[in-house]
Amino acid sequence: MLHTINTSPFESPAMEECIRFVQQGDPVLFIENGVYAVQNGNRFTDAIAALQKTSPVYALQPDLDARGISIVAPGVKGIGYDGFVDLVEAHQVNSWL
Amino acid sequence: MLHTINTSPFESPAMEECIRFVQQGDPVLFIENGVYAVQNGNRFTDAIAALQKTSPVYALQPDLDARGISIVAPGVKGIGYDGFVDLVEAHQVNSWL
Amino acid sequence: MEDNVKKIMHVMRRAPHGSIYTYEGLEMILIMAAYEQDLSIAFIGDGVYALKKNQDTEGISMKGFAKTFMALDGYDVEKLYVDRVSLEERGLTEDDLLVDVELLDSVEIGRRMTEQDVVIHH
Amino acid sequence: MEDNVKKIMHVMRRAPHGSIYTYEGLEMILIMAAYEQDLSIAFIGDGVYALKKNQDTEGISMKGFAKTFMALDGYDVEKLYVDRVSLEERGLTEDDLLVDVELLDSVEIGRRMTEQDVVIHH
Amino acid sequence: MSHRFLATILNSDKVKIGILLKEGPYNHQAADTAYKFAEAAIKKGHTVDAVFLYNDGVINATNLTDPPQDDRNIADRWSKMAKEHGVEILACIAASKRRGITDDIMIDGGSITGLGTLTDIAIRNDRLLTFGD
């Protein structure tokens, strides 16, 4: 199951909640304001590292670009809308609005 | 200056931010989902006690009632819309949306 | 073969009355219940407040809907899961809730989420 | 006597692009600037992200507006305050910002807030 | 001047209030709280000068809403408040264009205007209150 998070972790508990429920191996995709979570060097960088021990973590590149985020936390993979589609092709989706 | 907070402290950083900026003596009024902050015995009860050392704290009674909150943190005063108006009569307003 | 029965989970995540999401979510659930799908509802975060007893919305001139959760049983929607951490963190216990629910750990709710065909957050 | 000059502070509190509040807030500021009031803008919480350098919105097909903040100077809106804690917490420094701002502690921003006739959060 | 002096005597503790409403009806409580506050302020003898609708707040101004019979009618409430208490209900034009609010579907007593009007409201009133999400 693909989990998407679209709100800033500074403004919403969505990421924190999602992480509590996500199952081992399930991919997590950050979109919209959610991408602030993976900006390298902020206070969520450790949480993102911990998450990656069990889940692949993606961020929507156009949303990173729009917010001027050029360096993401190690291991996080930037993907386009087509990559988003590929993840949806492979998984059911759980959007943590 | 009257500060109003209308979002749940569990879902938004508004209360936390407001508390950092509020000046000594300035009243704080919780409305809408903001009133969950003053439900007695949740994890914000200490923060509400600390805030009251410098600021009077109010909560909109109709919003408390709507959410089934019968016991508020010690010292917090429930007021109606008319009490809200009285506070606005006495103060400029800063709404932490 | 249950070809057309889908497992659909509704996730309540917001406090009631401050916004309409919980209420319109409930309207969606009531309609879906008529289609004989495998429905469940999880209450996570501020979503647990939707089930709080003694909500009286008269003073804010809005329709209350807490009691509609009590009617879900009659629609054969019986799988109500409440996240234990969310409830405790808010200083609430099962006694504060209007309806009988299963109080579950996040791992267990997460496991049931993974089994779904559709998950809708409100 | 400056009878008709009001002190109006706009408070940016949301990240750009995920919602329109910052952009429509900026539109409001540009109009108010023509009225020769005593305007200031405070950036608090995710609001500081509005000033981040190198925002390129082409990929999300939205108009960028970060550069409009650089034009505020030309409208005589020169009081831009950034909350130091909010910036640091996000792993950013003044070098990451598009425009010159005053980096202030919350107590000082709070003091300036209290002096306002009007405070509008966006 | 003498009128103003008289008003000062009679209403020494009364304030003139402008309201800025930033969210649409039903979806967020903001429109309800703004209304209940305005109602209470008027009842206490204060002046509610105007309700300025911004962001999704402009959706308060459409006359096409048709809420369930047993629910409150938010658009009608604003309309009545405009007519009975002279409260201006004003929707920002730029925000309205983005959300499809036009003169043709405007509630009675409401109108579309620019942000300059909001600035005037901020200047001429003792208070400007914001309601939103």
Added chain:
Amino acid sequence: MSHRFLATILNSDKVKIGILLKEGPYNHQAADTAYKFAEAAIKKGHTVDAVFLYNDGVINATNLTDPPQDDRNIADRWSKMAKEHGVEILACIAASKRRGITDDIMIDGGSITGLGTLTDIAIRNDRLLTFGD
């Protein structure tokens, strides 16, 4: 049955997708992300069956929006997607009534329907994606 078999051969890795959109245009990015996702899915040969508009999402369906010339036109984009790719654009009737969305102001290619249709969409598609705030 043979048609279905053929489709299986040709599109073995293709999925049928329904979209649930819960926020209005411009105010939140949800409408943009939903559109960009749908566009990319169609380009890859997947089927986007329907976009169901709920909560403030119904505001995507008004034909009265008039955004600035240099901005994207969200309503037109949905309209075009409906016509060119057969994507159903459906606004929930109860949600529409609360926000003043009616048949008279409906975009080309859009229509108003009930929540039962959303249930059908959830049942008949391989995926249901939600976009909101």
